[in-house]
Amino acid sequence: MLGLVVLASVLMLAGLVVLASRGLIDRPGYSSYYQNPGPDYVAWLHTMRILGFTGGVLLSAGVLVALMVGFVGAIFRPDLPEGVRRAMVIGPTALLIAWMIVFLIFGYYVIQNP
DSSP: OHHHHHHHHHHHHHHHHHHHHGGGSOOOOOOOSSSOOOHHHHHHHHHHHHHHHHHHHHHHHHHHHHHHHHHHHHHSOTTSOHHHHHHHHHHHHHHHHHHHHHHHHHHHHHHHOO
16 A cells, blocks of 8 residues: 555656756747748657656656555455545545646646646
């Protein structure tokens, strides 16, 4: 169980590092919107999209593992009171729904807009 918690933490940390690293890559010069972008700009844009997608996937995987720990803990611990077990199932479910809504709304923006 502790290994899953560590895995979730590492995945979320890696996702945040990947998303934060997007700010460290300088944007190449691009003079006008109507001109054809140069190969440097296109490569930079693809790099930003790949980093955004990778960071989002890592964060989502970390949240999924953290939610699995909650479900497993609720299912395999019959010694806990019923209210605690319900909270351990309802809480991760609510977090998953909120995470999906936020990621669907802002995930496209993070991936597409550098």
